[in-house]
Amino acid sequence: MAALNRFRVLVIDDEPNILQFLDMGLGNEGYIVRTAKDGVAALNQALEFQPHVVVLDIMMPGMNGFEVCRQLKSQIRTAVIMLTARDEVDDRVHGLNLGADDYMIKPFSFQELLARIQARLRNQFPELGGIQFLGLFQLDAAKREIHYRGTLLELSPTEYELLYYLLINHGAVLSKRQILEEVWGYDFNGEENIVEVYVRALREKLGDTEHKRIRTLRGAGYRVELA
Known part of the structure; x- marks a missing residue:
């Protein structure tokens, strides 16, 4: 089938x-x-x-x-x-x-x-319509759902926003400050380390143990690789 x-x-x-x-x-x-x-x-x-x-x-x-x-x-x-x-x-x-x-x-x-x-x-x-296909990911903005390798990811609202933002900017290096402003908002007053916590959670859900899907570029930020 x-x-x-x-x-x-x-x-x-x-x-x-x-x-x-x-x-x-x-x-x-x-x-x-x-x-x-x-x-x-x-x-x-x-x-x-x-x-x-x-x-x-x-x-x-x-x-x-x-x-x-x-x-x-x-x-x-x-x-x-x-x-x-x-x-x-x-x-x-x-x-x-x-x-x-x-x-x-x-x-x-x-x-x-x-x-x-x-x-x-x-x-x-x-x-x-309204569905985007990025490598092994399927994004449905209307339903606020993301599939990976054909499986629906169980994401919290913030995890969804973070992964969506990383995916639509795949290939680009995104700093923690950029991510905080886009995902958490300009008025967020918490610690930048919150980004690391959520990236770690996303990697677990993607089975990205070797950090090949969400890469860390030390001193620069994060980059999603589709291939």
């Missing part, structure tokens, strides 16, 4: 370098990714995996992308972004008429593909 805690993307292409590139790139962005190198394998994968988005090459041996798109759209709820090496209007029209939701010409920008995937998710899966 496919995991439901993150967005799922199926990449279908007969070029191994594209499959490897998108598998790694989309995975690093927090998506659950599966790949297939031909149409028959893709259809079998899709029925079990139930992808939210399919990135689909047109020119493949055997069953081409047009036929894969037609069958996908008739069997599962998914958004299809078609890829082609040819900038032909007829190809785009044919794909759109078969149910494709978007179209990109090879070679393409990875950042543009990400933006198109996110647009399709917003438009076609609005019930999943």
